[in-house]
Amino acid sequence: MSRTATLLFAIICYAIFFATFLYLIVFVGDFAFATVTVDNGPQAPLAVALVVDIALMALFGLQHSMMARPAFKARWTRIVPPAAERSVYVLAASIALMILFLGWRPIDTIVWNFTNPILHDLIWVLFWAGWATVLVSTFLINHFELFGLQQAWFHVSGRQAAKPELRQPVFYRYVAHPLYSGFFLSFWATPEMTAGHLLLALGLSAYMLIAIRYEEHDLTNQFGEEYRRYRSSVGGLIPRFRRRDRNPAA
Numbered sequence: 001m002s003r004t005a006t007l008l009f010a011i012i013c014y015a016i017f018f019a020t021f022l023y024l025i026v027f028v029g030d031f032a033f034a035t036v037t038v039d040n041g042p043q044a045p046l047a048v049a050l051v052v053d054i055a056l057m058a059l060f061g062l063q064h065s066m067m068a069r070p071a072f073k074a075r076w077t078r079i080v081p082p083a084a085e086r087s088v089y090v091l092a093a094s095i096a097l098m099i100l101f102l103g104w105r106p107i108d109t110i111v112w113n114f115t116n117p118i119l120h121d122l123i124w125v126l127f128w129a130g131w132a133t134v135l136v137s138t139f140l141i142n143h144f145e146l147f148g149l150q151q152a153w154f155h156v157s158g159r160q161a162a163k164p165e166l167r168q169p170v171f172y173r174y175v176a177h178p179l180y181s182g183f184f185l186s187f188w189a190t191p192e193m194t195a196g197h198l199l200l201a202l203g204l205s206a207y208m209l210i211a212i213r214y215e216e217h218d219l220t221n222q223f224g225e226e227y228r229r230y231r232s233s234v235g236g237l238i239p240r241f242r243r244r245d246r247n248p249a250a
């Protein structure tokens with residue numbers, strides 16, 4: 001693949017990813033203007049809906065976790081140019097999500113419904129705070145590297161990527177997985193929880209807990225003692241605020 005083609009491919013994959021990410025917000029938020037959401041779409045008998053929805057989440061989880069493994073990347077980059085590897089991953093993740101959007105079968109049974117206007121609005125604040133946390137966290141880690149643009153740009157400009165470093169900015173000073181915390185918040189914060197939405201929240205939460213185990217394993221292999229020390233000093237999904245020592249000399 002020529003350098004310009006790699007960059008163009010990366011930009012297209014990024015645009016597809018970003019549109020899919022925005023639609024995920026619409027899908028989970030069940031906004032009225034959308035015809036396909038977690039609670040709106042083709043109906044199916046309960047047993048069929050359960051099988052289809054679980055299979056769709058498993059497909060997404062499998063694609064995501066398999067392609068993120070260092071061993072898979074090492075073999076995959078013998079076929080795909082290394083500068084385009086992350087873009088292919090991002091494209092595959094977007095396609096898996098689109099399949100989930102299109103195949104999803106809603107289950108309408110109401111699990112909870114908060115009608116108190118203050119509580120209702122508060123839950124929506126949490127929903128949006130979750131998505132904001134996700135987006136901000138990607139920038140704190142390195143948004144453009146996470147989604148493949150940096151690799152393609154460095155390839156075009158002949159620059160070498162800097163050695164990976166363990167980042168601890170802002171949220172990461174208190175919590176190791178703020179991006180996943182944001183997703184948890186957004187998947188669960190809904191004033192009206194249907195059985196279908198609950199299934200989505202449970203399935204994707206289970207996937208994230210598994211992904212965290214793999215990610216921590218990989219980061220420990222990569223950064224060794226530095227990561228072990230960091231991880232034991234911060235929360236996992238819930239921030240741990242350490243009290244500052246006011247008089248360290250005493």
Ligand SMILES: C[S@@+](CC[C@H](N)C(=O)[O-])C[C@H]1O[C@@H](n2cnc3c(N)ncnc32)[C@H](O)[C@@H]1O
Nearest residue numbers: 137141165166167168172176177178179180181
């Ligand atoms: C989808 S991000 C999720 C990051 C983190 N688990 C979170 O929830 O905020 C996964 C990528 O972030 C990288 N990563 C996670 N924590 C990191 C840190 N503190 N510094 C640098 N990279 C990190 C992992 O190596 C992986 O490539």
